[in-house]
Amino acid sequence: MMGCGHNLIDIYIFELSYFRDYYVKAYMEFCEDIASTCLPYAKKIKMLKAQHKDENDYCIWQENDFQEFANYIDLQYNCLSGFLQNLVSLWENQLNDYYLMIECKDFAELKTELERDINLNLDKEHNLEIYEIRQVDNYLKHGQFGNAEKNLIDINSRFYRNDKIKGEIRGNFFRNKQLEIQVDDIEYFANKFIDFWKKVASKL
Secondary structure (H helix, E strand, O other), rough: HEEEEEEEEHHHHHHHHHHHHHHHHHHHHHHHHHHHHHHHHHHHHHHOOOOOOOOOOOOHHHOOHHHHHHHHHHHHHHHHHHHHHHHHHHHHHHHHHOHHHHOOHHHHHHHHHHHHHHHHOOOOOOOOOHHHHHHHHHHHHOOOHHHHHHHHOOOOOOOOOOOOOOOEEEOEEOOOOOOOOOOHHHHHHHHHHHHHHHHHHOOO
């Protein structure tokens, strides 16, 4: 199985590179569409702010237009979240594919085999970046109040805004706390996985 490893890794790197570039392009196009859709709301919000600028008790987020604006901004977050989760899922499926012949059952077995075969350790202490990406993935899938949130706080992750507040105000609602993700993280996630496979190839 190891003899064909380089060919498989070339395929994995191609897949990650392809989706990296596609997701960046698709997300930017999606954001342009959202910005166009939000333009009337943005203009109305700007006008309302100007009208009430001297009223200390006026809250723009209570306006229906601001709620609509916030709803569309959430769509951007959800779109980006999906792309990032897909990259992690692709990499994890590549790992399963790579060790299919020895029938690994779960991620723990995969980690053991990687360390035994090519001395590559995926534990937090040895590969914090991959660990952090997997915690971000779990948070994006499951939201707050799980192990992923605790783990991101524990490593002081740049993705988690640790202001001690459990949730945030978006529009008229107190909502689930969002991570600090941006379009550059599509490349960050994909490139870290590509680097991982290059390290595997260099040790075969």
